[in-house]
Amino acid sequence: MIRAKRCFEESRILWIHQDKHEDTVMDRLGTRIRAIPRRTFNELFDRMPVNDEVKDTASAMRRGAKRTVEPTIEDCLNSARAYTTAKRLLADQQANALTMDCLGMVGAKLVPTPPCYAWTLLQDEGITAACEADLFGAASMMLTSYLLDRPGYMNDPVAETAKNLLIAAHCTSGTRLNGFDKPRVPYILRNHSESALGVAVQVLWPVGQPISLIRFSNPNELILDTGTLVCNVNTPPAGGCRTSVEIRMDNVEDARDVLGFHQVVTLGNHRRVVEGFCQLYGIKVIHSPEHTKHGIG
Helix, strand or coil: CCHHHHHCCEEEEEEEEECCCCEEEEECCEEEEEEEEEEEHHHHHCCCCHHHHHHHHHHHHHHHCCEECCCCCCHHHHHHHHHHHHHHHHHHHCCCEEECCCHHHHHCCCCCCCCHHHHHHHHHCCEEEEEEEEEEEHHHHHHHHHHHHCCCEEEEEEEEEEEEECECCCCCCCHHHHHHCCCCCEEECCCCCCCCCEEEEEECCCCCEEEEEEEEEEEEEEEEEEEEEEEEECCCCCCCCCCCEEEEEEECCCHHHHCCCCCCEEECCCCCHHHHHHHHHHCCEECCCCCCCCCCC
C-alpha cells in the first residue's frame, strides 16, 4: 500500500484533450497532471514511420490472437504506429500514464485507427492508458496497476434486467489479467465498435472468476464493489463494445443499483486490500446499495 501511494506521487498523467497546456497536481493522491492539446497526438502519429518496431508489433499482434475478424494488415500497422506514438509522447513529456479524448479524435477523422489496441499493449506493460480523457478513470486504472499488480479496463455499465446481471463493456482491456508477469488470456482482434475502424480487442475473461469494480469519484472518494464473471458477450449478436462481460454482483440485490460509470474491472476480489489502502490514506469508500430502491407502480 505504501509502495502504491509512492507510485501515485511519482507519476505524471498526460491528459490529452482540448487545446491547452497546464500542469496541476491531483489532490490527496499527489499525482502530477499535464494537460496537452489533443492535436499533439495525431500530429506525432502522422510523422510516425512504419519502422521495424511497428512491423514487429503488428506481426506479434496477429500471431498472438485467437483469431482475427475485421482488421486488415494495414489496420494492425496503424495500431502499432499508435503504440509507438504513445510511447514517444510519454517519453517526451516524462510521463508514465495517459488518458486521451480518443472518441473525439476518431469522430473528427484525425487518425485512421482508434488507439484501442495500443492502449491494451501499454496496460499489459503496467502503463496506464485510459480512454475518453477520463482523468479519474485513469487514476482508478493506476490503482489496479500500483496496488494489485494487474491491468483492468474502464467500462460502460449496463444493467441486464432480464437476468439481473451487470454488463461491463469497452473496446480496450488488458490481457495479462492475472498479473503483469503472467501469460495473456485469449483475445480476438476486432475493429472499434462505434466507428468500425482499426483494431480493438475482445479479451476473453475467465468465466466463473471473481472480479472487482473500482472507481475514484474524486481523489477523496472511491466506489468499490465485487462480483463473479458469468460469461463473455459476443458483438454481434449483442451491441456495444468489443470486450463485454456479464457480472453477477455480490451484495447488490438489483443490478440497476450499481454505482458509478467507467468503473475499472479487474480480476480478483480485492475488497479487503483496496479498503485498507483507502483507510490508510483517508479516502472514503462507497459500496453500491445492497437492497433495491425500485418499486412497482
